[in-house]
Every structure is written in C-alpha cells, then in structure tokens.
Amino acid sequence: MASSNAFGWAATDSSGHLSPFHFTRRENEADDVTLKILYCGVCHSDLHTVKNDWGFTTYPVVPGHEIAGIVTKVGSNVTKFKEGDRVGVGVIVDSCKECESCQQDLESYCPKPVFTYNAPYKGTRTQGGYSNFVVVHQRYVLQFPGNLPLDAGAPLLCAGITVYSPMKYYGMTEPGKHLGVAGLGGLGHVAIKFGKAFGLKVTVISSSPSKEAEAIDLLRADSFLLSSDPEKMKAATGTMDYIIDTISAVHSLVSLFGLLKLNGKLVTVGLPSKPLQLPIFPLVMGRKLIGGSNFGGLKETQEMLDFCGKHNITANIELIKMDEINTAMERLSKADVKYRFVIDVANSLSSSNI
Ligand code: NAP
Ligand code: ZN
Numbered sequence: 342m343a344s345s346n347a348f349g350w351a352a353t354d355s356s357g358h359l360s361p362f363h364f365t366r367r368e369n370e371a372d373d374v375t376l377k378i379l380y381c382g383v384c385h386s387d388l389h390t391v392k393n394d395w396g397f398t399t400y401p402v403v404p405g406h407e408i409a410g411i412v413t414k415v416g417s418n419v420t421k422f423k424e425g426d427r428v429g430v431g432v433i434v435d436s437c438k439e440c441e442s443c444q445q446d447l448e449s450y451c452p453k454p455v456f457t458y459n460a461p462y463k464g465t466r467t468q469g470g471y472s473n474f475v476v477v478h479q480r481y482v483l484q485f486p487g488n489l490p491l492d493a494g495a496p497l498l499c500a501g502i503t504v505y506s507p508m509k510y511y512g513m514t515e516p517g518k519h520l521g522v523a524g525l526g527g528l529g530h531v532a533i534k535f536g537k538a539f540g541l542k543v544t545v546i547s548s549s550p551s552k553e554a555e556a557i558d559l560l561r562a563d564s565f566l567l568s569s570d571p572e573k574m575k576a577a578t579g580t581m582d583y584i585i586d587t588i589s590a591v592h593s594l595v596s597l598f599g600l601l602k603l604n605g606k607l608v609t610v611g612l613p614s615k616p617l618q619l620p621i622f623p624l625v626m627g628r629k630l631i632g633g634s635n636f637g638g639l640k641e642t643q644e645m646l647d648f649c650g651k652h653n654i655t656a657n658i659e660l661i662k663m664d665e666i667n668t669a670m671e672r673l674s675k676a677d678v679k680y681r682f683v684i685d686v687a688n689s690l691s692s693s694n695i
C-alpha cells in the first residue's frame with residue numbers, strides 16, 4: 342500500500358517519555374478523509390498506554406485519540422465531508438462493519454476494533470493524534486458543530502462520549518436525580534456538565550481537596566465530597582441515585598456503593614491497571630447495579646457533539662505546546678490537571694526539533 346510521511350511524538354519504551362518521531366501513514370483511498378491535525382487532547386488512556394500499564398503496548402507508539410482538525414483531502418466515495426470541514430477523530434478508526442455491534446452503530450463494541458493508536462492495521466500499526474495529519478475511513482470521522490471551538494471541543498471525542506454514552510444507556514438522565522461523579526479529571530469534569538444539562542443534582546467525589554472551589558464555582562457542581570473525609574462520606578450515605586466512576590487508579594468500591602440509594606447504579610468507565618475488588622454484600626443488600634461502559638459508537642458520538650453544540654458544552658483545557666507533553670503527562674499521573682491538557686499541535690509540532 343502506498344504511504345506518505347508523517348511526523349509526531351512517540352514513546353519508545355515503558356518509561357513513557359515522548360520524543361520526536363518520523364513514520365509513514367497510508368495514502369488517502371476512496372473512502373478516506375485526510376485531516377490536518379490542529380489540536381489533540383491528552384487522555385489518561387494515552388498515559389496508561391505509553392507506560393504500558395495494560396501490558397499490550399507496542400513501541401514506538403504515537404498516542405492521541407481526541408483529534409480535531411481540518412479536512413485537507415477526501416476520497417472519491419466520500420460524501421459527508423469536504424475540504425475545509427472542521428472534523429474530529431476519536432478512539433476508533435475502523436471496525437469490521439459487519440458484526441451485530443457494527444450494524445447497530447455500536448462500533449466501540451466490535452470484536453475487531455481498530456483503535457486510533459497502538460493497533461495493527463493493514464500491515465502496519467495505527468499512530469495517534471500527537472502528529473501532523475491522519476487518514477481515516479469516513480465512517481469514523483465526526484463533524485464539529487459550527488459553534489464549538491476545536492481546542493476545547495477536542496476532548497469531547499473521548500472524554501465526552503465516554504461519559505455521555507453510559508449516562509444515556511443506563512438511564513442516568515432523569516431530571517432531579519442525584520449523580521455522583523467519582524474522580525475530577527478529564528472525564529469527570531465533562532460528566533458534571535452533562536449531568537447539569539440533563540437536570541441532575543451533581544456531587545463530585547474527589548480525593549483532591551484543592552479541586553473543591555472550582556468544582557462548585559467554575560464547573561457548577563452542586564456539592565463536593567472529599568473521599569478521604571470519613572465523616573462527610575458517612576453523612577452522604579444513601580443519598581445518590583447514580584455514580585459514574587472515572588477514577589484511573591485502583592480504588593475501593595465499597596465506599597462508593599455506600600453513597601448509593603436503594604436500586605442505585607454505579608457505572609465504571611475508568612480503566613485502572615489492576616482489577617478492583619467487588620464488595621458483594623452492599624450490592625446485594627441494596628439491590629444495587631454495577632455496570633461498565635466503553636466510549637460510544639460513531640452515531641452516538643455525533644449525537645453527543647451536536648448536544649454539546651446545543652448546550653455549549655466544551656472541556657476546560659490547559660493548552661500546551663508539543664514539547665511540554667512530558668511535563669503534562671507527569672502532572673496527569675498526579676491528578677494535577679484542570680481539567681484536560683490539549684496540545685496545540687499545528688502551532689508547535691513543526692518547531693520541535695524535527
Ligand atoms: P484523569 O484526567 O487523570 O482523571 C482521573 C481522576 O481520577 C483524577 O483526576 C483523580 O481525580 C482521580 N484519581 C487518580 N488517581 C486516584 C487515586 N489513586 N485514588 C483516587 N482517585 C484518583 O483521567 P481521565 O482521562 O479522565 O481518564 C480516567 C480513566 O478513564 C482512565 O483510567 C482512562 O484510561 C479511562 N478511560 C476509559 C475510557 C473508556 O472507554 N471506558 C475512555 C477514556 C478514558 P480527583 O483528583 O478528583 O480524585
Ligand atoms: Zn481517551
């Protein structure tokens with residue numbers, strides 16, 4: 342297959358350190374959209390991957406699956422996009438298109454997904470959005486609503502859809518109900534915004550006392566619960582209808598179950614590197630439900646972007662230059678981010694020693 346030169350920043354071993362990297366991308370074919378990457382969000386999954394936390398990283402790996410940019414070329418079969426369109430690419434760039442999941446627009450649950458990076462694909466490997474351009478089959482490309490900025494909009498492509506999809510699927514949208522958001526990072530802060538847009542009361546459950554004021558004043562949560570404060574946790578026992586758990590590290594579920602009412606639902610989207618213990622007694626005694634959820638399919642991702650356009654929902658971002666990525670990753674590993682790093686790719690990649 343023909344290919345063309347690309348450049349970006351890659352990790353080459355499990356130190357996770359990123360540095361400039363040249364590689365090849367496939368040529369634009371009939372069903373493909375090529376986009377010049379302007380911005381790319383920094384997801385904790387990028388960090389898990391460069392550190393090989395999950396044990397399946399193949400190096401070198403260029404991370405990045407919150408990609409926003411401009412269409413520079415379309416293949417002859419492409420009807421939905423044209424040059425100059427403001428588009429995005431999220432976690433997935435291909436799937437089998439034939440299985441039950443793909444036929445139901447649930448490509449995120451296809452047994453043969455092709456992830457945006459760190460996946461074998463057409464005789465090579467996919468590489469992500471910490472790079473200058475990408476070529477993607479049109480089915481896996483999203484259109485940005487005109488009113489959404491591409492920098493603060495980019496994180497919606499993973500962080501946004503990963504919390505929106507379970508909230509819809511598990512029915513965590515009934516106005517007036519009480520949602521707990523565990524972990525106030527990239528996913529968590531967008532979950533607050535969806536919760537408020539759905540008319541829920543939202544409480545942040547956080548391990549970081551420094552995030553309290555902004556959770557309330559800036560992100561508009563109704564209340565803040567410090568998970569390390571036993572008295573406040575006790576006082577909140579049995580008060581929540583739903584919890585969305587976005588915590589990236591191993592943590593105890595028993596205290597979260599305690600916050601749920603009878604019939605409460607806890608949905609976990611975080612992907613810690615080791616299994617969590619499942620406390621059966623509180624689950625059974627309170628007829629509680631625990632579920633998991635992956636990022637959503639393409640149709641739902643477009644629906645989510647349109648919803649964000651309508652409700653003016655974007656991420657709160659710290660815009661960084663490409664050569665600040667290693668510092669940003671270090672901060673992300675310490676839960677020190679407000680609330681998503683986004684790389685200003687187009688304005689900083691070319692000046693980075695390549
Ligand atoms: P993030 O921005 O780093 O946020 C994670 C938050 O978890 C932190 O800000 C922190 O919030 C909390 N946390 C971290 N370490 C903790 C610890 N030891 N104990 C308690 N709380 C801790 O990460 P993210 O990008 O939102 O991603 C969150 C998780 O979701 C990651 O595991 C990621 O891989 C996963 N993910 C899954 C999907 C999917 O499709 N299912 C998609 C995207 C991401 P506080 O400071 O408030 O405690
Ligand atoms: Zn992600």
